[in-house]
Amino acid sequence: MFLRATALQPASKTQTPAHLEQLDWKRTYQHRPVEAFRARDRHGEDSQERRLMARLMCHDTATSDKFYAMDLTVDQARKGRLLFEQAQEETTRSRTRRTRPQSEKRGGDAEIRCGKEESAARIHSSETPLRDRLPVHISRMGDQVSKLKQLSSSDMEEQRFFQNQNQDYVDQAGSGSGSEERANEPLDEEGKVSASFQKKVQSKIKDLLQQMEEGLKTADPHDFSTYTGWTGIALLYLQLHRCSQESSHLQRALDYVKRTLRILNGRKVSFLCGDAGPLAVGAVVHHKLSNTEESQDCLNSSVLSDSDLSDELLYGRAGFLFALLYVNREIGEHTVVSAILDSGKSLSQDQKKTERCPLLYEWHRKQYLGAAHGLTGIFYMLLQVTRNTWGGRHLHAAAEFVRPSIDYVRHKKFRSGNFPSSLSNESDRLVQWCHGAPGVIHTLLMAHQEEKYLKEASDCSEVIWQRGFLRKGYGLCHGTAGNAFIFLSLYRRTKERKHLFRACKFAEWCLDYGTHGCRIPDRPYSLFE
Structure with a gap:
C-alpha cells in the first residue's frame, strides 16, 4: 500500500514520459485521493490510455505486483520509478530509430526527445545501457509496457478477460452417448449437480x-x-x-x-x-x-x-x-420509493426524455446503465417493490414508469449482447456486474413476466459465457463470481440445464482461486472486491 501511494506522485516535468504529458496526467491525478483514483480505474470510466497507465503505475498487473513486492525505501522507490520512466523513453527512441527512413534519422534526436533534452542527454552520457542499470523486476516492467502500448483497441479488450476454454453444454436429447454425459460434467444424468x-x-x-x-x-x-x-x-x-x-x-x-x-x-x-x-x-x-x-x-x-x-x-x-x-x-415506508420515483421523473423531464425513458437517473452527472451506479440497479429495486404487498400506493406507479424505462435501456444493447457503461459511452468493453450485461440481465429477469425480457436475458448471457472470466479477479462487483450468478438466476427462471452447467463451470474456475494470474484487489478478502 505504501509503495502504491508513492507511485501516485508524478515525476518532475523533465522526467515524465511524453505520452503522459500529452494526457496532462500530472494535473489530472496529482491531487486525486488514492481511493477515488482506484475507483475510477476499477469501474472503467477513464480513457483507455489513462486506465492503462493507472494499472501500470499503481494497480495490480502482474509486472507491477513484482515491483510493489520489493522491499524498498521511499528514496529507492522514487529512484526506481525515475529509472523506469527513463527506460521507457530510451525504448521508444530506439524503436523510432529502427522504423524511420535513414534520411529522417539524421538530426532526429531533437525531434524524438519531444522537449526532454536534459533527460535524454543524461541517458546518452552513460556508457552502460540504462536497462542494465535497472533492477530486474523494473526492467521487466519496461518490457511489459512496451508490449501493452503496441496493442490495438481489440487487443486491449482481450486483456479484460480470459478466453473461455470450456466446452459448452451438450444437449443429450435423443442420445445416450457416454461421451456426451462425460462432457456435461459436473451435471449428472438427471441434469442435477453431481x-x-x-x-x-x-x-x-x-x-x-x-x-x-x-x-x-x-x-x-x-x-x-x-x-x-x-x-x-x-x-x-x-x-x-x-x-x-x-x-x-x-x-x-x-x-x-x-x-x-x-x-x-x-x-x-x-x-x-x-x-x-x-x-x-x-x-x-x-x-x-x-x-x-x-x-x-x-x-x-x-x-x-x-x-x-x-x-x-x-x-x-x-x-x-x-x-x-x-x-x-x-x-x-413508502417515502423512499416516492423519492426515487420523483427524482427519476424530474431528471427525465429536464432531459426531455419523458416519453422514451420516464425514469432517468445520474450519478456524478453521468447517466450510468449498470447495476452499481446506474439505471438497471435502480429499476431492479423498484421492480422488487412491485412484487411486495407493502409497496402500497406505489405499486402501480412503479410498474407504470419502470417498464418503459427498461425498454429504453434494452435498445442500447450492442450486437454482442453487452451494454454500454453509460448513455454517453459507445464502447463495448465491460462485462461485469457493475457495468455491462450482467447487471442488466438481473433487471430483465426481474421483469420476465413478459416473454421478451426473459428471451433477451438469455440471449445476453452468451456474451458472459464468452467474456465473463475476468482478469480483474473473482469478486462480485467486477469479477468472475459476479458474472456466475447470471447463470444461476437464469436456471431458476428457466430450469434449462445449460445455465446450471455454465454456472458450475464458473464455480470451478473460482474454486481454483489465485491460480489464474488475476489482478489482486485492494481488499481481496472482501465480499464484493
Whole structure:
C-alpha cells in the first residue's frame, strides 16, 4: 500500500514520459485521493490510455505486483520509478530509430526527445545501457509496457478477460452417448449437480474460509460496509448458515455483526456502503438467534434522514431500499420509493426524455446503465417493490414508469449482447456486474413476466459465457463470481440445464482461486472486491 501511494506522485516535468504529458496526467491525478483514483480505474470510466497507465503505475498487473513486492525505501522507490520512466523513453527512441527512413534519422534526436533534452542527454552520457542499470523486476516492467502500448483497441479488450476454454453444454436429447454425459460434467444424468462436484465445492469452501479468516487479520478494522468490510463477511456466513444449517456459521455471523455495529458512522444509508447494510444484517442475525430486543434495536435505527441523496445502488436511495426489502423478506415506508420515483421523473423531464425513458437517473452527472451506479440497479429495486404487498400506493406507479424505462435501456444493447457503461459511452468493453450485461440481465429477469425480457436475458448471457472470466479477479462487483450468478438466476427462471452447467463451470474456475494470474484487489478478502 505504501509503495502504491508513492507511485501516485508524478515525476518532475523533465522526467515524465511524453505520452503522459500529452494526457496532462500530472494535473489530472496529482491531487486525486488514492481511493477515488482506484475507483475510477476499477469501474472503467477513464480513457483507455489513462486506465492503462493507472494499472501500470499503481494497480495490480502482474509486472507491477513484482515491483510493489520489493522491499524498498521511499528514496529507492522514487529512484526506481525515475529509472523506469527513463527506460521507457530510451525504448521508444530506439524503436523510432529502427522504423524511420535513414534520411529522417539524421538530426532526429531533437525531434524524438519531444522537449526532454536534459533527460535524454543524461541517458546518452552513460556508457552502460540504462536497462542494465535497472533492477530486474523494473526492467521487466519496461518490457511489459512496451508490449501493452503496441496493442490495438481489440487487443486491449482481450486483456479484460480470459478466453473461455470450456466446452459448452451438450444437449443429450435423443442420445445416450457416454461421451456426451462425460462432457456435461459436473451435471449428472438427471441434469442435477453431481454429488462428487458438491463434495468438491464443500471441501473447497472450508479451505477458502480458513484462507479468508487468516487474511482478515490484516483487514481495515474500521470498514463496516457490506461491499468491502465486516458486514460482507457476516452476510457470507449468514448465507452459509442458510445452505448448511450449521449453527457455527450463524454464530460467526453474529461475531462480525457485533463488530460492525460498534463502528457505524452515520454518513451513508445504503445497504452495500452505508449503515443500512450492517443494521439490516444485524437485525436478521439477531432475529434468527431469537434475540428479539437486539433485532428491534437494529430495525429502529434504520431510518433515512438525509433527503439530499443520489439514487443509485451503492451509495444512494436504491441501496437503502434494498436494506428495507432485505429486512422485510427475512423478518416479515413508502417515502423512499416516492423519492426515487420523483427524482427519476424530474431528471427525465429536464432531459426531455419523458416519453422514451420516464425514469432517468445520474450519478456524478453521468447517466450510468449498470447495476452499481446506474439505471438497471435502480429499476431492479423498484421492480422488487412491485412484487411486495407493502409497496402500497406505489405499486402501480412503479410498474407504470419502470417498464418503459427498461425498454429504453434494452435498445442500447450492442450486437454482442453487452451494454454500454453509460448513455454517453459507445464502447463495448465491460462485462461485469457493475457495468455491462450482467447487471442488466438481473433487471430483465426481474421483469420476465413478459416473454421478451426473459428471451433477451438469455440471449445476453452468451456474451458472459464468452467474456465473463475476468482478469480483474473473482469478486462480485467486477469479477468472475459476479458474472456466475447470471447463470444461476437464469436456471431458476428457466430450469434449462445449460445455465446450471455454465454456472458450475464458473464455480470451478473460482474454486481454483489465485491460480489464474488475476489482478489482486485492494481488499481481496472482501465480499464484493
